[in-house]
Amino acid sequence: MGYVLRDHTADVAVEATGASLEETFAAVANGLAAAGWDEEAPIEAPGTLGEETVDLEVRAESREALLFDYLDELIYERDVRNVLPVANRVDRLEQSESPDVMGEDADGGEGSDPSKSGDATDSAALEWSLSATATAIPLDSIDAREVKAVTYSEMRLEQVEDRWEAYVVFDV
């Protein structure tokens, strides 16, 4: 359980596993931190790094989109607060009825193939959400490098027997 950084010609890939989706998402997030900061040990040792935290509530229309948005939020927090989120923890991750429609407009009416319309609204009534927290390390106290963005390229999130596996490529 945890993450491994995988080879990618130009970018960095994170492969992660966990007993639950919560654990797997947090492991990918720790991989994101490791892709920009070589000190792996502190990432594995929550609670010893200071008082500041990054606390997130994320909602999305699918499980993969939730993972994408969660990682994107961590990158956003890093840039605007000048902190690296490490020792990530996902406290709650669930699917529930959406209070509003997350699907927005599906294709159709915008010059696209009308036979394809409607497929994006199927899951509009349900949404995925999570609450997460991380320890925030000030960037000026460490030697970290930039990860630009999360990508959907080759993304994998699947249940294999009794555990979850994820694969995410980051643009660096």
Place this chain on the structure above:
Amino acid sequence: MTETFDADGITLERVEEYVWELPATGSMRVPARVFASRALLEEISGDRTLEQLRNATHLPGITNYAICMPDGHQGYGFPVGGVGAMDAEDGCISPGSVGYDINCGVRMMRTNLTHEDLAGRERDLVDALFEAVPSGLGGGGIVETDVGTIEAILERGVDWALEAGYAVRADLEHCEDEGMREGADADAVSQKAKDRGKNQVGSLGSGNHFLEVQRVTDIFDETVGEAFGLESDQIVVLIHCGSRGLGHQTCTDYLRKIERQHGGLLNQLPDKELAAAPAGSQLAEEYYAAMNAAINYAWVNRQLIMHRTREVFADVFGRPWESMEMELLYDVAHNIAKKETHTVEGEERELFVHRKGATRAFPAGHPDVPRAYRDVGQPVIIPGSMGAGSYVLRGGDRSLELTFGSTAHGAGRLMSRTQAKDEYWGEDVRDDLESGRGVYVKAQSGATIAEEAPGVYKDVDEVVRVSDALGIGDRVARTFPVCNIKG
């Protein structure tokens, strides 16, 4: 019999020297073409580049073929070194085929200094540049901005920098679109993107971005070299960076909007990262306006760094930068989409030309080449690694016919970052460059130096040789680093 190249189930057919075609089969809308020598093709076929190129042929409205440049390598969605021209009326515009770092690019500034003028001051210069130009993560930017400033930067580009005292008129005349892309709308850029960008205006970032002081080692074409103001032994400055967090967030935002609004189109594509909005849709218009704004931001970013570099030279050499004739030669974008008119089968067509890790290379006489260079062709700047130097080319006569007016953008990576860190140690790379090659390197992180070690890149000489032989970008001059700063 047609000569072929086989790579893991993908067979390319030789069309002419250095031109290879993957014929359209199955659901491919058009063939794919790779512009490379056999040696480069061996490297290109070593990762998922060809598979990603084949995926890109599925984009709606893609015209003629999906293109891979001699420096192509695996990226996300469209491969790096990719060119795709999509019909502007019934095709699409694809944020994923532009990339996260919108208008990542390179500019070169001339000086009238020679290598001899610099001798003995390399260490002072690299230290002063490193001190003055923000790099790495959390290093801030050259200017602090407020809401009004960021909106002016997004909509007016280098014209804002001119008004604010960070540019001179000649800088605008030597930049594509005079440093201001029309059709930019600050309102199309999200608050999140602006939040990320507001403290980073005038910063290099990390990864493969750098600022380099270089000396001109070779002039291959005296006439064009003279038109570009280049001569042997001259000192020039090369700056490579992009639109920072603002551009990264803009691409991310639109990728997600496309996923929610155009899921039907997305489901037809073999890679979700190719996400595209149908031409003419509201989202396509919004993305184009946001991307144009991010392009302006990136131009301002490189402009501020260049202007700061002028001030550093003035300090180190104890005289005004104007007396050192520190003038912008040209600025090229690597990651953009642009509405351009091209002739396709004898017909003029409006196309969104996506260049992802590829450089526009318009030939002499093209109306979009700045007046200063119209008689000789657009300058193309190809950065190489810290140990191999860089090239200046000019747009070649065959670029419009073969590649929608495009050529390569760099050496192209050969080795992953994780592997590079296993094979190289940053301090050793730095010491070897300094004692062996006379290159002074200073970086925020030793790991960055290891990841960017000369050995992780393809042979830039071979990339440029192929571009020259094809006639898409002709060799003009070569440079070699003296000082290099990076994140």
